[in-house]
Amino acid sequence: MFTKIEAANYRCLRAVSQTLERFHVVAGPNGSGKSTFARRLFKPTEILSSDTCRGLVSDDENSQPATKDAFELLHFIARKRLAAGKLTVVDATNVQPESRKPLVQLAREFHCLPVAIVLDVPESIAHARNKARPDREFGPHVIRQQASQLHRSLRRLQHEGFRKVHVLRSLEEIEAAVIERQPLWNNLRHEHGPFDIIGDVHGCYDELVELLQQLGYSVGEASGMSPTDAPEPTAPRTGTTCVLRGPEGRKLIFLGDLVDRGPRVPQVLKLVMGAVASGTALCVPGNHDMKLMRKLRGSNVQITHGLAESLEQLAEEPEAFQEQVADFLDGLISHYVLDDGRLVVAHAGMKESMQGRGSSAVRDFALYGETTGETDEFDRPIRYNWAAEYRGSATVVYGHTPVPEPEWLNRTINIDTGCVFGGRLTALRYPENELVSVPARQTYAEPRRPFLEPAEQAPGLSAQQEHDDVLDLADVTGKRLINTRLHASVTVREENATAALEVMSRFAVNPKWLLYLPPTMSPCGTSQLDGLLEHPAEAFAYYRHEGVPRVICEEKHMGSRAVVIVCRDEAAARQRFGIMEEGFGVCYTRTGRRFFDDEPKETEFLSRVRDAINVAGFWDEFQTDWVCL
Incomplete structure (x- = not known):
């Protein structure tokens, strides 16, 4: 869930632009209106108030000796809510860095991007409010000290780890603020498919077209190229040279690594970009795609692992197309959660605890997976087998590491069958869980680690x-x-x-x-007649009493x-x-x-x-x- 805080005041609207994630920390001195603000904009169950926690552990919401226990309780509840993926709002002063640090650590632990909402009202207003409350007995120096601590922290909140910082400086801004709830970009639970999920393409355009045709799609090419299945004249144009039509209701999902090593990288990009633009497909990024994007953006990256081939082929394309490619790759979402949470797609897989989250750690895992820190005899990183420990309810479909054959393991499946290395290009049809593949037309690149040989x-x-x-x-x-x-x-x-x-x-x-x-049939109750364990009349009465209207009787044979x-x-x-x-x-x-x-x-x-x-x-x-x- 991401929230957008808006206010009627234009200056405030610019200051509190969109915020992503489930974890919000409301900060401000006593009397700044934090609790009132939170209660107006969030559900009661979403708010974790330090005062309420003090009351729960000591029967006194103002008990300062109970502060330590109260925050232990607050952090415990926050941990449970974040683990369950629930929007959580912490209502406390939070004016000191040491009080905010455990909240930022919680957000990192559960792959959330914490957002700070600061109520920086004038000290006179906060003091007047506290003076009007008979349960608050501290003087104005407390408000002054809290405000001073908050002001010293404002410039460092993002350095502490807060993704966004929204500062509301007047009563008008606070009262005008609204929350607009929208799903995170990776949340496509409302899309139920059916889907055709395609593994790493790596520039193997001819094999991709052949696979799409087997799946029931037609691919048309413009700009003088011969179409494999020419589209109708009324087919929508997407701004690229490829037009893709698929079976009614089905949608493609590409698992990334569209580029590098293969012979027709631009054609693959045009097809996928056009399909995504027309709503025919979704695409998640692969590590090769991100490296190409950084290079096109001017970053200094190593020209290895097939990047040279991609750059050479793209150099023959117009500069405007290269910019479109960079924009497209830069805008890809790390992973998607689909079909009411039953399906997750990511380039290198996704642990259950990271599904639907939005931190940099989540994106890194989606791109690269997880390694043990060691290397094998081919000087390649040894990958940690996260799928062996996966116990989630969602099916996870991924690629990244080529395998000889796709195999299911704990509701996960790797469908990168190494087409560019002479293997196959594979698709998984969901929800049918049917595998469809085509063989590589040739070996375009030699893998550093042989993968077509069966493992020991x-x-x-x-x-x-x-x-x-x-x-x-x-x-x-x-x-x-x-x-x-x-x-x-x-x-x-x-x-x-x-x-x-x-x-x-x-x-x-x-x-x-x-x-x-x-199964073992439950026996009837013991007979009340002397010398008998069971009696038919009592047995029928027993089953009738238990709601069994019909009983099938058969002769009992001795033996097991x-x-x-x-x-x-x-x-x-x-x-x-x-x-x-x-x-x-x-x-x-x-x-x-x-x-x-x-x-x-x-x-x-x-x-x-x-x-x-x-x-x-x-x-x-x-x-x-x-x-x-």
């Missing part, structure tokens, strides 16, 4: 399966609330989770096999229930379940324990089941490699 890992295991081999206790301990697809949410109590963890870790089969555990999972072969078990060297199936009880203690006997039983399935032609009829019985 167990053959056949996906990134998610390999990650799932190690259990994170935080995922299974404590009280858990699980949202299911077929039923309402299920609450797992902490003591039940602890008991289940012990049983599963000591007695159960490999948890990757446990895709189904049969069993769940049998059989795969066509061990390769199918590895591909579907991520299990290696444990055979082609398993038979387990309703509690997840192995049904057979004798391994040869289990293998013989599973082989007979698989033979029967083979004879019945089950695999071909149902187009599957595994079955659960």
